[in-house]
Amino acid sequence: MKIALAGIGKIARDQHVPAIAGSSDWDLGATVSRSGSVEGVPSFTSLAEMFEAHPEVEVVSLCMPPKPRFDYAAEVIRAGRHVMLEKPPGATLSECHILRDMAAAAGVSIYATWHSRQAAQVAAAKAWLAERALRHVTVIWKEDVRRWHPGQDWVFEAGGLGVFDPGINGLSILTEILPDPVHLRSAELLVPENRQAPIAARLAFHHTGGAQISAEFDWRQEGEELWTIEVETEDGAIRLSEGGASLHIDGKEVAQVDGAANDGEYPQLYSQMAMLVREGRSEMDLRPLALVADAFLLGERRVVAPFEF
Structure with a gap:
């Protein structure tokens, strides 16, 4: 086509x-x-x-x-x-x-499309969590904006999402792998005094089963960048890292299974689009964006130091 x-x-x-x-x-x-x-x-x-x-x-x-x-x-x-x-x-x-x-x-x-959902170990993490009761979930997404968006001032303008541009990737995985829906309870947005959108954010979520779920996003990271989701359940714990490419269950690394997940995130998106067109269907999951919108609605704003590229 x-x-x-x-x-x-x-x-x-x-x-x-x-x-x-x-x-x-x-x-x-x-x-x-x-x-x-x-x-x-x-x-x-x-x-x-x-x-x-x-x-x-x-x-x-x-x-x-x-x-x-x-x-x-x-x-x-x-x-x-x-x-x-x-x-x-x-x-x-x-x-x-x-x-x-x-x-x-x-x-x-x-x-x-939500490309991070196509990371190699996201489906395995979802399957492992499907029948388990959650206790704690922590999402950490910390990277260097100068590396990924060099000189792109639009990311800090109104509508540019700021740190939620990468943070929404973590939220897309979170909403995909958890067996129960969550909604935002509170948020703190750290906004540079010379910008419109946050450079960092802390979120807390409500879970129907009482699990404690939080997320921390930061675009000021120096050194090792972090894209991890850690989940503690009543029957063990998992750690998704490298944006969903790596999975550890109870501290032991899980080998990747051969298949579509190893083809890369964007090739899988285009394969999915081809299937949707051929089958006459649409796919419009807006849950990650809804959580970001709620963060802007509920978030307490705190002014931080100016940011320049």
Whole structure:
């Protein structure tokens, strides 16, 4: 199937382009970007121009930041094409609900992707936790924003999510592996005095079974970066680390099982999108974004030192 990429930045070049190139489901037919392009692929500055020149394009994968994404996604749906959304699926929950309803009315597929759920050991962790009672869950997501978003001031603007840009990856795994739903009870947001979005956050969740669940996100990490989820149950404990790539059960490392999980996170997303299109279905899980929205609603804001790239 022919697919187009809209928004040719770092994430598109690092992840989306290689995933499409290695897929037997997709052929990259065009790109849409104000400044970027992919060698050997027709490039355009607007969706309208691209659709006119390449009516064979069936799907558009949107890789731009969340704030402008709604207008692009709505245009794709109105053109009768399927749409794939990089995480987070939008700048607000309301616009995501509207896009979901638009896609259903138009009879096209829409897919809100969460790449961290495709990490190699997430499915194994979910299966292990399925029949166990939780006691404690701790999510730690600490990385260096200068490494992953060098000079990208938009991540600290209103709608840029700040530290929740990576933190939502941890929340996407949390909502996937826990056998019971959780909701936010309280949050503390640390916002640089010269920025609009938090550089760090601490969250506490409510669990119907009384488990203590918390998360800590920080974009100021120096040295070793941490992407871990530790879960203590009444029958043992697990530790997911490296963003879900590594799993320890009761301190013993679990070997990865051969299969799709070893293909990489983004190739799996594109395989899933192909299946959704062929089966005429959509997948729009908004739970991770809802938790982030609740953090902004409930969060106590604390001003911290200015931040500059």
